[in-house]
Amino acid sequence: MSEWKKLIKGIIPPIITPMNEDESVNETELRNQVKRLLKAGVHGIFPLGTNGEGYILSEKEKELILTVVVDEVKGQVPVYAGTGCISTKETIKLSQTAQAIGADVLSVITPSFAQASQEELAEHYEAVAKAVKLPIVLYNIPARTGNTIAPATVERLSHIDNIAGAKDSSGNFDHMLQYIERTKDEDFAVLSGNDSLILWNLLAGGTGGIAGCANVFPENMVKVYECFLAGELEKAREYQDNIRSFRNCFQYGNPNTIVKMAVEMLGYPVGKCRKPFCRISEEGVQAVRKVLDENKTKNIC
Template structure:
């Protein structure tokens, strides 16, 4: 079974001016991130605009990422849908293409009880053979995976871990406490908490900022594993100025805009999530210039 660990970027989906997928640039981003030392790739996550891609586009993006990765790092496929039946279909599609891990976000829009979520994830895990990672991001979905529910789900065959994007360190700590001693990995979905996740016994993070600074983000994990806690903390702290730019708009849009400013033709996010104020654009440029001078990459 794939070991869940390290820094896994939710790789952005490059687009042309007409919002079609820029396939050559997607391949370039795959190689750029792997060459920087990332430990996995996560197509059509939140930063990959999975919420706005069609199923055919998701299948094409995943095929390209798997082909270009060529086994160098595990590929995590974001395959959650609102309904259980649709989620199983997407998970089986990803598995058939050669994905290594499935990231299954909670259903959204309609409120689900813990028992409904439990049955949903059990059905998904039973339908596939590759590991399933629970994805908790209640601010976006309206449904939350409670620590008690994660503990129950950690006992289910094929459910191998959880990504917590709640933004609550205490919530992530409870995931870790309730699953300690089990073959279950907790990953931070908040880039600011990766170092603290590792200190508490977690496996690393699925980090949107790794699209912008893959070397710096990878250094958090690598330095930590080498016992260089001060160096890992320095790498963690160094992304603060860029994270502060998130106040200017949708974080996905900020990340994609920053990658474009670094010189990669990744295009904009799909409308209507494609606008940043002039003030925001200037702030991002200033931070990128400052971080470039500081040697961040």
């Protein structure tokens, strides 16, 4: 397990899925985005996540995207594959497919829509872990799925050999802190899924973050982690604070839509999010453009 914890760390962008006007996957631009993120020094790349619109992609599209990313990364950093589905059966199938394609880590979001008990969640993850050989990162994002992985359940699952970490996107720092506290005797990685809490995650003993903002400001987000490692905490705090103005734009719409629109505004033909999750008010568009312009003058990229 120690080797897996060493793997699950740093700034891992949940890479957006570029799309053409007809909403088909833009493979050429996907490869370009992988190259862009690698050049910025990211520590992993995570296709099929929330920012990658994994919730709205078909099985064939997921296989295509993961195949392209694995091929383009070429082993330079770990590839995390989002393989969580509503049913245990589907999750196992997609997880095994990701393993066969060449993913290094699986990110498994909780089942959604129907409410699950903690026992049901534990049994779900236990079954997936048994069916694959890759390290698994639990993914807690209750605002989107309606299900929360309780700290006690994370502690229970941390004893399973290939359940190697957890990503908390609850936005509740104490919740993430309990993940860290309850697994400190295990070789277990805890990642922040909230970009504003990455530095605080690291200070508390976590290992980094799966950062949607890294699609927009990859170099800045990498510096949060690298400055922390170097003991340059004031600089790390400065880079952490740099994304506040952009995150304030999330009030104007779905964060996934805001992030993808921002990358398009930076000059990359990534297209819009798949309908119906694709609209932002003109006020929101102008707010994002203003933040990007201001950050450009500050060399935040």
